[in-house]
Amino acid sequence: MKNMKVVALAGGVGGAKLAAGLQAVLPPGDLTVIVNTGDDFEHWGLTICPDLDTVMYNLAGIHNPETGWGLLGESFTTFGAISQLGGEDWFRLGDKDLAVHLRRSEWLRQGVSLTEVADRLRRSFGIPSNILPMSDSPVRTLVHTDEGDLPFQHYFVRRRCEPIVIDLSFVGADQARLTDAVQEALSAATLVVFCPSNPYLSLDPILCIPGVRQQLRRMAAPKIAVSPIVGGQAIKGPAAKMMRELGQASSPLTVVDHFDGLLTGFVLDDQDAVLRNAVDLPTVVTNTMMTDLESKINLAKQVLALGTELMVSPSAKIRRRSKAAS
């Protein structure tokens, strides 16, 4: 794993888990996670960045593995009091979590960039990896549904992903500026990992930041996606449901097609081994279910091993089933 500079593109839980695995395997500082901020929103007068925080809490090892969001051993005293005062109570914020939102919002109002805010926070939590928002410009995912247009968190949390998705917009993405930090991380990367995050909701917003897709296309480093779809289902979240609503098969092959021209490698779950010949990319088949640190580390090793092979032989057609990386 020496001399690998890994950039992981991540959204929420799945991405955060693989990022934690990669961090555990790589030398400190060699992982940079570029995180979706399309889910960000204003709530209680604060700027909430759910994916940045999920990645941060997972990399700090203080995340709540039961919920997939928030902190372990969290209390909800302020939340209860806000609710009693007639405040919005459809989005739960814990008391310790709230400290992060307060710090972030205060800094943002002082004119500190979100990139700098994310860096200050990850350093406070003692995280060795870099955590970069996809942009400092606000981008807000808007979900076009059969019930009308819904801001992302209203679709995701308030309406529990129940409305049928017709299309998505990333409001502000056109005007969003690629940050120096993202540009430099991509330039320095020897491997790019598309984490098993929702392709539409988590990774597309990152790819829509002007310059990101172009830079990914240009770069020589291997680009490997881990399928977020296993056995026709998303491990968590609405990815499979959205695929069907958008007229696609809920299959890893849909993921490969979706990132057409960007990927140079792919990782399938054991359950989808039969599909390996249908993927027109060097592909590893392994256990992608990250239920504990060991399985996160194992998947990370598989991804890094495939990356290493592709660096040596970029056009290699690697189709194998391995239990563990060397």
Add this chain to the structure above:
Amino acid sequence: MKNMKVVALAGGVGGAKLAAGLQAVLPPGDLTVIVNTGDDFEHWGLTICPDLDTVMYNLAGIHNPETGWGLLGESFTTFGAISQLGGEDWFRLGDKDLAVHLRRSEWLRQGVSLTEVADRLRRSFGIPSNILPMSDSPVRTLVHTDEGDLPFQHYFVRRRCEPIVIDLSFVGADQARLTDAVQEALSAATLVVFCPSNPYLSLDPILCIPGVRQQLRRMAAPKIAVSPIVGGQAIKGPAAKMMRELGQASSPLTVVDHFDGLLTGFVLDDQDAVLRNAVDLPTVVTNTMMTDLESKINLAKQVLALGTELMVSPSAKIRRRSKAAS
């Protein structure tokens, strides 16, 4: 107590206690408390209004009687987390209390006036009395000390009132606008009570709002102050220390002189009974130590009884010692 419209001018703890006594005695809605906002400040990116909240929590009966600030049964989880993140931790904010600051700050940012915010909050807490900030314009008390100029909370909390006070400024008071709510409350008042709050820090800022002093001078209603100085000491806070530092005697007589021309009645504590002949105002001598609801109610009744006498006979020289009002 029928047909009395009472306006109480109040700062922190002492004022809040007497306000609670007055509320307990008067018909619902007949009390309006005009509250000092010179102590307000920005903290953690939120607007904190300590005196408004102390009055509100006391009128709701949910205040912490031990500390004098904050809520009963409070936790400090977010505070601890903010501290761990390197945030400012010299001013303690409880988790439930934080809900109030979040609601208020969000509303203020939306353009809602502080008067409307205070009214929304007191209604949420089921408080029958009106709670009015002295102005919607920001006024910030600046304490000129031997250690330099200190914003109020830095003097009061961070430096624990230790620096020697040379003078005070109420920054923004010159430009502050008298609100319709304050003007109407004063116009309708049949009795004005200067609560036993710090004359310099709590009541002077209210009196410095353009129009307040003039309106008080003009009005026919009795204006009664309850001495915040008992036995040469302030019951709570730096009033006595400040009097000495400003070259005054720490005496109820200093309070009378300070409000020269505004008061028409005065309330002395039993401990200061010897001073009654030195006060050139109709004066009641009673127990002013408000240690429980009963003593708050008793003091309120004494104040209202004096007010009633002064309404009937404004020039009466009332000098008596009474144990309880009729």
